[in-house]
Amino acid sequence: MTNGENLSFENGETPGKYDIVNLILTPNKTFQYVQVGSYMKSAPYGRQFTINESLIKWNARFKQVPHSVCSNSCIPGYRKVLRELQQKCCYDCVLCSEGEISNDTDMMNCIRCLDHEWSNEKRNVCISRTVDFLSYGDPLGISLCVCAIQLSLLTLVVLATFLKHKDTPIVKANNRELSYILLISLTLSFLCALLFIGQPNIITCIFQQAAFGIVFTIAISSVLAKTVTVLIAFNSIKPGSKSRRWMSSQVSMYLVCLCSFGEIIICFGGFFYSPPFPHFDTSERSLKMTLYCNQGSANTFYVAVGYMIFLAVISFIIAFLARKLPDNFNEASHITFSMLVFCSVWISFFPAYLSTKGKYMTAVEIFAMLASSTGLLTCIFFPKCYIIIIRPDLNTKQSLIGKKEKFAGCAIEVK
Template sequence: MKKVHFKTTNGREIIFDAKGNVPIYYDIVNWVLLPNGTLISVNIGSFNQTAPEDHQFFMNPSTILWNPYFNETPRSICSESCAPGYRKILQPGKPICCFDCVHCSEGEFSNTSDAENCMKCPEDQWPSEKKDQCIPRTIEFLSYNDLLGATLVCTVILFSIITVVVLGIFIKYRDTPVVRANNRDLSYILLISLILSFLCSMLFIGHAGRVSCLFQQVSFGIIFTIVISSVLAKTITVLLAFKATKPNSKLSKWVGTRFSSHLVLLCCLGEVVICTAWLLISPPFPDYDIQSEKGKMIPKCNEGSTIAFYSVIGYIGFLALLSFIVAFLVRKLPDSFNEAQHITFSMLVFCSVWVSFIPAYLSTKGKYMVAVEIFAILASSAGLLGCIFFPKCYIILLRPELNTKDHIIGKNLCNKVK
């Protein structure tokens, strides 16, 4: 029987395989109900297992007669195919051909039909609007070509020029009582450091790179430490100068340029040590923020060591708070020493700016975070410049009759000293 091999009258080949089974052969039949009620069958195709693989199934759709009820060829499916950008979710309790098409989640895509799972894009790419492919993320940062960046640069240059002019006024009138009474050398140091603080904000503009990341926070920390330590030295000098005028006071030897310069140097040394350790252990490095805004990559400087970063900021905050406390305590000294009042107000402005900076910084995203940080640097530096030096420039330029030794020392104090 295994060797039987013959053809029927209609050309069908009959053989047996090794297991004695006859190869499968099916006729595909279309049953048609005629108007007179007769039911006939029409052969519209076949399935032959012995035919070549790509010719096993055959059907002639043109020979099919559908019920007149159908306006078009019916589809024998439960659910339509899911387009790219979607994934299939099986409907509970139904066959596997019944499913829902769900749009891919945020950050995912599918580029094939009837995808069972969506895939995540690489970090530097983002799904297209249809989520059927990944496209490169847009790189966005605060540049010099932006209107906001250009405005900030112009503001930096303006404040720097104003500070240079104030420094020039103090140098030109260096031998006048107003300049000499307020520790001339400390004023020079403070003005130069304010110029640098304005200029250092420009390091935050542009694409974050390896060099700029190393200098951004470190330069900001050291320069602002010089600024605040100069203000602290001024405040302590005012206190010592008043105490030294009392009879038998031993503080007179501490009043002078040497003490104030050493105090500034000592305060700056602490910040330099922190910054040096930061750069040696875990320095800042360029990175990208891909979480803040969809489809965008924002170049930023990763702090490297969070502890070192907050140590730098905390050290400046400590000096600022100390300067404010000392200035507040000596604010009621005689009018002869009224610089303490200016320093108190300037430190109040300084602290207010940086306290309000925190919620403003946390509530912004992308390049606007950098803009807020630059604004805080400019506002706090401008506050110190305006509160401490503008009143003196006003006296020097517009009220020269007040720029006298008698006015600076004060009549009451002169009588006490005599």
């Protein structure tokens, strides 16, 4: 330039200087332009925009200072959503979603909280989640705990009754040793429910799976052995039958051990492949995160339950085939109904378990354990307890043989 000023170009254009003027209507109805500020892009940062507010005169009809945008700023907790087909200064303020926050004004996007955190009600701060699990202080946990203890004590009372009357025909029928094993396994199965209540740790998680699978399988195997005993006993009275050689308590014990060994392989195979461990479930969209025992491999859990149901179905089929044998000696009708209850509980367990979340999944599992065990205890042993305690006159060999003359002298007793 001829006057010595430096001139720079930006994007092919010269940075201009703009005057900010105030249009004032004078009393004589004329307009007067008064410069109140300026904008110079080439000026140093912080001095580009200058304005003298004392020189500005507003029309008396203006009640407030006009805004240069059509929307107010979005406060923290909200994000800006631009309006379609309108200027960029026009937008809506939308509250951040749960689990997300905005900690500054006019934020375009919300920030997602960490897995162990959750947003507060105002959506402007991430706070730590509270740990939730089925505890002994929870009303649901207390109820399940009380039920488990009461049922286990009731089972021990039944066991004591059988031991006291161990030499009576009704107890000796259908292998009393199997009855003892079944009652002990039912007692342990009720107490196993206590492992699922309280804060999970690595020890309880391992014992949950082992106790759940092995103890229940011993119970079902005992029922299966009793069912086979019923069928063999009545087939052994036929002339020329070779079934008598199977009428031994050792054969029943072998059957229980063999069926239980299959569940042991499944459980320990799952432990070595993918052991259970305590885990926080942060998938729930809430301020709570559930601490539960991750079974490692879900397939191991379903195979273990499926194996128990398989044994129960076999026992149900055999008991159903033997249901028309003389009822005085025969437990088949009671076993049939008990297996029907057992299978119904565990088949309905899967949709109920998969449709719940958090600590209620554990509660559903405990309820299935208690309900299925109660079904076995009620259907198999209560009819015998009724005869032992209320109708002792029926607890005689002559009464049990009844009028079935063709079965006379055949007591289903395995010594």
